[in-house]
Amino acid sequence: MTKNIAVIRGDGIGPEIVGEALKVLDKVAELYGHTFNYTDVDMGGCAIDKYGDPLPESELKKCIESDSVLLGAVGGDKWNDVPGHMRPEKGLLRLRAGMGVYSNNRPAKIWKQLSAASPLKKSIVDEGIDFIIVRELIGGIYFGEHKTEGDTAIDILKYNEAEIERIGRIGFETAQKRNKKLCSVEKSNVLDSSRLWKKVMHKLAEEYPDVELSDMLVDNCAMQIVKNPSQFDVIVTENMFGDILSDEASMITGSIGMIPSSSLGATSCGLYEPIHGSAPDIAGKDIANPIGTILSAAMMLRFSFDMAKEADAIENAVSAYLDAGYRTGDIMSEGMIKVGCKQCGELIAERIGI
Ligand code: IPM
Ligand code: MG
Secondary structure, eight states, X not given: OEEEEEEEEESTTHHHHHHXXXXXXXXXXXXXXXXXXXXXOOXXXXXXXXXXSSSOHHHHHHHHTSSEEEEEEOOOGGGTTSXXXXXXXXXHHHHHHHHTOXXXXXXXXXXXXXXXXXXXXXXXXXXXXXXXXXXXXXXXXXXXXXXXXXXXXXXXXXXXXXXXXXXXXXXXXXXXXXXXXXXXXXXXXXXXXXXXXXXXXXXXXXXXXXXXXXXEEHHHHHHHHHHOGGGOSEEEEOHHHHHHHXXXXXXXXXXXXXXXXXXXXXXXXXXXXXXSOOOGGGTTTTOSOOHHHHHHHHHIIIIISOOXXXXXXXXXXXXXXXXXXXXXGGGOXXXXXXXXXXHHHHHHHTTTTO
């Protein structure tokens, strides 16, 4: 198969980690007889420097016209003082909205080789950590009106039934493919938007009788994720709650550097990115962990290109690399072999298909 992939290297460690993911994709192409064409897209701080805009229309168009988008990370201190509507992150939000990718899937799964890297007690880790956060990605407070008037700043949080229903369906369908348990997370004791969220989820539940739906307040969920993570199968939640809970969930698995994500909308053209940021403090030092990006590329093959065996090959190669004892600094532990970003990519690429 031939696929056209838009590649956003971005800022900070973005170019390094994306470079390693492309190395892995090239190996897959070679072994399985595919052609992956890459089109570079400028987004984030580097696009502000080049065009004065974090995502010019021409760059967004390249993404929309591609078969899928692979993204590293954007942002950095250098652009901290630019106005809100021009920040690097705004490019990312415009990309998500422009591609219509309303459903963000963030797995929290502990690799058996890394169970010692989790900050949780061994007895909790041993119960198992394997759940998915389905995060609504193009609505809510991120996309409501933002304004500052004198000494007052306002951000609007708004959802309508249709927006909740479409992400709710993804939550139920994801649970149907797993252990059939869906936990809807909101703040219905305080927010109107959360009361609507809960109402829509319960109405939808009638259509998915095989899935067991539960409700949880977001503050309680933050607590339960560290207290008893094995209770979760699929969590569905709104944009900002999902942002916060997915960082928390990633940390209990050992390192945020390991976690990929997929974002999909109505078509198969998806956006694939690690959930971590651009880490400017370690940029250019060849020490970043590229696995989150490499696993995002695997998700692209699985969800957008229908290449399940190729995706399995990447995931198995990551597992074999960990089995062999290689670790980047973020997941380093005693007795393991420390490697840099480039070496990590190479060691994984050479384990594809074996
Ligand atoms: C994420 C990030 C982004 C978000 C930022 C960079 C805008 O934190 O993907 O989780 O808040 O969605
Ligand atoms: Mg985040």
